[in-house]
Amino acid sequence: MRKHIVAGNWKMHKTHTETLALLDEILSKKQNSDTEIIVAPTFINLKAANDEVVGKGITVAAQNMHQAEGGAFTGEIAANMLTDINVNTVILGHSERRAYFHESDGLLANKVDTALKHNMRVIFCFGEELKDRQKNNHFNIVEYQLRDALFHLEKKDWKNIVLAYEPVWAIGTGETASPEQAQEMHKFIRSIIEKVYGSDIANDVSILYGGSVKPSNAKEIFSKPDVDGGLIGGAALHADDFLAIVNAF
Template identity: 45%
Template sequence: MRKNIVAGNWKMNTTVPEGVKLAKEVNDAVAAAKDLKCEVVIGVPFTHLTAVKAVIDINKVGLAAENCAAKDKGAYTGEVSAAMVASTGANYVILGHSERREYFNETPEMLKEKVDLALANGLKVIFCCGESLELRENGTYKEYIKSEIEGSLFHLSADQFANIVIAYEPIWAIGTGKTATSDQAEEVHAVIRGLVADKYGKQVADDTTILYGGSCKPANAPELFSKPDIDGGLIGGASLKADSFMGIVTAF
């Protein structure tokens, strides 16, 4: 049985004290909630990992870094390795976000290296994929998403792939206020699950969690999460306030 997951992605927001306060609020809300139907994860800046880990119950709230380096260690000033992330007590890392691909020129081959290092250090990976408005409109978005997944994930064994969560993020719906319809999101989620089935078989595909990552809010989460192939969300802006984030968490 695959997990339902709602993961926050704070991006470059909050100072450490602000982040600790928000993490405490989320942790307390999760602890007080009855019969949650999903796992909760918060993705925080590197600077926050240790301080946030100290104020959450890691058994109830997972902790993710927002990136890691494509190198194990060495003279790479400013980079943060997967081993460093794991040493903070984090148990997830978000890789391949569209902002990383666009602003920092991350390629499928680079992300393949990051995935390998993350898994080698015991981290679960939330792997992002998705298309631009141009690709959506010219009809090549399915092929593009396939190339992102194949290029960075399909060298893994089935056992390794069990530690991968895929997040579909239509780039045209991130921070724009636009949201893919539930049918549009479900279509792509089903395509992704089909790609995994073709590579690893139906059982692995059925066990793979696929999240929606495009302007998901408390108002539209119930409809999105009702779709058979949408297993939760990777939440940006709405994760920066505990009440809106929990409104999504409780949407299942």
């Protein structure tokens, strides 16, 4: 049975001191819950964050990683550098990586393969831009992104895949897909996975919604049957807001 997950992507925010302070506040206010809590600080704060939360019901994830095992790639981070500090979850394909760093589905397929080779769990992000939805092309875009980056995987690989649908037009804009729009897309995503991999994998994979989830709308979005949680941006930087979303199930 698939699990509920709320993951906070901290992006390029929080110094070392601020990272530990936010984690301590989250830990002090966190309630017992079946929802998995994930936080993704910046690279330089991953080890300190992991040391702070180990054994306390919070998972630390990386925001990105390189597809190569190592080499002359200045400024990049390899999978074994993450797993060596017990960071075993990575976000790949975020819309900002696609837009600002021109990451293609082919490149992301290589990154996914590398992460899985190291037995990491991947939170794979995808979603359409506003122009795609306006042209009623959003379903095709989402299907192509999944097909080109993930549909080469074997069935056994899917135990380490979490999907995060993020309509690009609803990230950092204050705009949010309606709960009905989110459910419509999540149901579609599950249906195309079923066509390729069967109903067991389609029903087991967690699909998160990542588009301006806030305490005020989380409960309604999470009530939809194919929405299994959220990939949270701005609201994840404030303990009370983040935990209100975690507790929305």
